[in-house]
Amino acid sequence: MLFSFRQVQTYRLMENTRAEGDDLMEDYVECLMSLDTNTRPGENDNTILPVPAEEPTSIPVGITEQPPTKKIAPVGTEEPKEPTLGMEFESDEAAKAFYNDYARRLGFPFRVGRSRRSKGVEEVLIMKRFVCSKEGIYRKKPSGEGTRKRERISMREGCKAMMEVIRDSDRWVVSKLETAHNHHLGTSSRVGYLRARGFIDTCDKARIVASDAMTLLRQNAFGERGDAQGLVDYFKRMQAENPAFFYAIQVDSNSCVTNSFWADAKARSAYNYFGDAVTFDTTYKKNKYMMPFVTFSGVNHHLQPVIFGCALLIDETEYSFIWLFETWLAAMGGRPPVSLVTDQNRAMTAAIAKVFPNTRHRFCKWLILSRSKQKLAHVYSAHPTLRGELEKCVIESETVQAFEMAWASIIDKYDLRKNTWLQALFNIRHRWIPLYLKDTFFAELSPTQKLETTNDFYKKYFNTKTALKVFLTQFELAMASRYEDEAQADADTMCTKPVLKTASPIEKQAATIYTRVVFNKFQQEFVESLGYNVYKIKDGTVSKFSVARDEDSLETFIVTYNSTKKTATCTCRNFEFSGILCQHILGVFLMVDLHMLPEEYFLKRWTRHAKSCAILDEHSVELQSSSQESITSRYNDLCRDAIKCAEKGATSIEIYKAAKDVFQKAFTDIIAFEKNAGRGAQRDAININEEIAIDDAMNGQALQDPERKVTGLLGQLLGSSWSPV
Secondary structure, eight states: OEEOHHHHHHHHHHTSOOOSTHHHHHHHHHHHHOTTTTSOOOSSOEEEOOOOOOOOOOOOSSSEEOOOOOOOOOOOSSOOOOOOTTOEESSHHHHHHHHHHHHHHHTOOEEEEEEEEOSSSSOOEEEEEEEETTOSOOOOOOOOTTOOOOOOOOOOOOOOOEEEEEEETTEEEEEEEEOOOSSOOOOGGGGGGSOGGGOOOGGGTTTOOOOHHHHHHHHHHHTTTTOOHHHHHHHHHHHHHOTTOEEEEEEOTTSOEEEEEEEOHHHHHHHHHHTTEEEEEOGGGGSTTSOOEEEEEEEOTTSOEEEEEEEEEOOOSHHHHHHHHHHHHHHTTTOOOSEEEEOOOHHHHHHHHHHOTTSEEEEOHHHHHHHHHHHTHHHHHHOTTHHHHHHHHHHHOOSHHHHHHHHHHHHHHTTOTTOHHHHHHHHTGGGTOGGGGTTSOOOOSSTTOOOOOHHHHHHHHOOTTOOHHHHHHHHHHHHHHHHHHHHHHHHHHHHOOOOOSSOOHHHHHHHHHBOHHHHHHHHHHHHHHTTOEEEEEEOSSEEEEEEEOSSOTTSOEEEEEETTTTEEEETTOHHHHHSSOOHHHHHHHHHTTOOSOOGGGSOGGGBTTTTSSSSOGGGHHHHHHHTTSOHHHHHHHHHHHHHHHHHHHTSSHHHHHHHHHHHHHHHHHHHHHHHHHHHHHHHHTOOTTSOOOOOGGGGSHHHHHHHHHHHHHHHHHHOTTOOOO
């Protein structure tokens, strides 16, 4: 009997209480896209822990303790089939999913013990063997004289349980099978201890070793001894040097560090300017021995990568993701991003839905396309042109209709209608194809825009043996180099003039407002607009235009133009998605003879003055009201203003001296204001650390003058755009 991937997944659904609809689709896609989400890719040691369903947990922000793992009983009355010789599957991934369900039901972790590829030019996978994680015998390697190494307990007990599948034409057949184990197995009621990353029950610690994956991650982060004290010392030192440095640590029930987060003053400041579109980068998983280092990042006004916070992520449960996201959100002043791009992960997706309910979440198209190289390796080898056509379909399609037609054409051309991977990707196209998310801002100025990933960053500056202390030092140097790059880009924008390609006043206007790199993108759109045919299809104050290229009438866009307000919208939604005008609207503006663009079409985050005020304009009122809620909020809010003063004051020696004088005067006036407020507190028994109700007598000159002085002094330094919060 041939088992399809969907049939195999049905076995998993019988053991979990999953709703139909979107939840079922997510389970299916999770099996396809992230079967190895909680493991690292390795040569012959890929321990795969069957992951049961778990209940979501709400947590407070701060240093928290992880709750003990719950044991979850299976649901369902129909028992999955046992593996048998000759059993057939439509792919090696389907066989892997089947064995995963079988292993979970019996209560043992497994791994890919061996695989083999065909010889010749086209190396195609032809065999894969799944073995119990206790397979093999641990042999201690001799160490040199005088070298002391920590003794490790091995999971290997010589267990011979395994299932081997081989490729037979277009199907995979079980060729070897051993079901007997030489060790104790968990029962169906106790498979809960086989959690992601190897969490186990306390009562089982004497006889069950924590997973290799969790141990490896902890070693990658904290060294052979797994000591996190060095990280804590680093956090304390950084916060002593700069009180605006933010950090938080999550611990488990044994007080062991599981996850940690930190963000320095510059990262928190950068979020105020460029935190509308964020990428949560977990590409460290591509390297088995890489430190579990994740980042919240985005792009600045020069399209350079900018960090909004970092974390060491050892535990990847939904609980930990919620803790991390809530902690990061608190560090960023409580303002969630407009959009968030991540890898595909069930626990992460569930946490994002809870912490960022109003943020548009998207899966990273580059990671999905990269994963396709592995998932479609045998298809790519049989059809060398497929990969290029698939990427062109995803990246270069300009409309939803064009994408779906191109996708269907590829599927039919290469007879891939039965390919479960491609079918799953198409079913969730609204979650990762940018064309379906054009109504949300993602700060992507071109379809080929690609940020430097954490994996790329790590390989650029570090190696697999980098110790935590060295890593932190090198990371600071790498961040300093990025800040220098930003300063250099600022100088290039301010001191040089771009080459104009037309005599249009619109192009000249954009050249004086945008940064150099963003203007280059705008200029490209502007020049492209000259190649479109524009036809008016509806007259009136609010008119409509049809915009299309001569050679491609299938991709026609409709631009709606308001002649009174001088504004326009386009069905391509490029302005909403990227923040710069599309070539279609520019073509209409040229036709109606508009000489200057309205100010609202120059998104401030892309201009040369993107960092000219202390906080993002559209959130100033929100932050002012929220900053009065607690001492911590008020402290963080003042730190943001102080950072802005420091950035301005450090630009030259003269400005630095002036800034020092202003700060000294401001501090003196704050002390005077505090004393006056203190007298009022003594008289009326008011706690000045809480909201102060000041009567009419205290609202006189004595209180107002010092406040006005402080505001005036800081305003002198920051300029007219600054206002006190």
